[in-house]
Amino acid sequence: MGCKKSMKNFWKGFLPIALILLLWLAASATGIWSAYVLPGPARVFHSFWSMVQSGVLLRHVLVSLWRVLTGFTIAFSLAFLLGVLAGLYPAGGAYYKHIVEFLRNVPPLSLIALLILWFGIGETSKIIIIVLASFFPMFLNIKKGLASCDIKLLEVGHSMGFTKSQKFFRIMLPYALPDILVGMRIGLGYSWRAIIGAEMIAAASGLGYLILDAQQMSRSDKVVVGIFVIGIVGYLCDLLFSFAIRKSLHGGVDDSWS
Numbered sequence: 001m002g003c004k005k006s007m008k009n010f011w012k013g014f015l016p017i018a019l020i021l022l023l024w025l026a027a028s029a030t031g032i033w034s035a036y037v038l039p040g041p042a043r044v045f046h047s048f049w050s051m052v053q054s055g056v057l058l059r060h061v062l063v064s065l066w067r068v069l070t071g072f073t074i075a076f077s078l079a080f081l082l083g084v085l086a087g088l089y090p091a092g093g094a095y096y097k098h099i100v101e102f103l104r105n106v107p108p109l110s111l112i113a114l115l116i117l118w119f120g121i122g123e124t125s126k127i128i129i130i131v132l133a134s135f136f137p138m139f140l141n142i143k144k145g146l147a148s149c150d151i152k153l154l155e156v157g158h159s160m161g162f163t164k165s166q167k168f169f170r171i172m173l174p175y176a177l178p179d180i181l182v183g184m185r186i187g188l189g190y191s192w193r194a195i196i197g198a199e200m201i202a203a204a205s206g207l208g209y210l211i212l213d214a215q216q217m218s219r220s221d222k223v224v225v226g227i228f229v230i231g232i233v234g235y236l237c238d239l240l241f242s243f244a245i246r247k248s249l250h251g252g253v254d255d256s257w258s
Helices: 002-012 014-030 041-054 056-088 090-104 108-119 123-147 151-159 164-201 207-216 220-249
Strands: none
Touching: 014 041, 041 056, 041 220, 056 090, 056 123, 056 164, 056 207, 056 220, 090 123, 108 123, 108 164, 123 164, 151 164, 164 207, 164 220, 207 220
């Protein structure tokens, strides 16, 4: 029953996609906008296929993917370490609350000029942008999950003679796991948004660079290809992440769209 419902919902998702495609075809066929402003689906697909055959598209995708995974891994490591400390010792929040809130509201791309001055236009500045973008949602969710652990569960652990480390690994961490995973999913999405912006400002490769280069060459068809590929790759990353969660937790966390 659940499988049939999932398949039904899956096919329902294609209805608005088909509608958008039909509207796109109609708009390009009637000439409401010129092909320069809105290239037709056939032209976009032809450009996509040409870029796939030449290997250019795959190269840019792999470059952006490597940057996202590297920055995301670093951000999660820092967020987990600092989030655990913040969750275990919530009283210390008064010392860093204002700094965290200040940095959280500063768009990472606004720092790109300084980062280029400090680290150049190499990989370091782009990785830092990703780390800054994805760190805060993961940190705040990890902190929230640990700090909100049910006190009754901790009391049960205390009555059973658990040590502090046992309480953490056997009670607090499992309790906080849904919040941690939600933060990771949000952080992964933020990572993709940040790297595309950074690549459009200072890069010689990657999907963001691909879009900017196509715009400068007046190739709107390649711009559309780049946009579609970013959305598809990001969506596939989220699907793989969700699949890994379901396998590791045996279905313990449902899809937020269900």
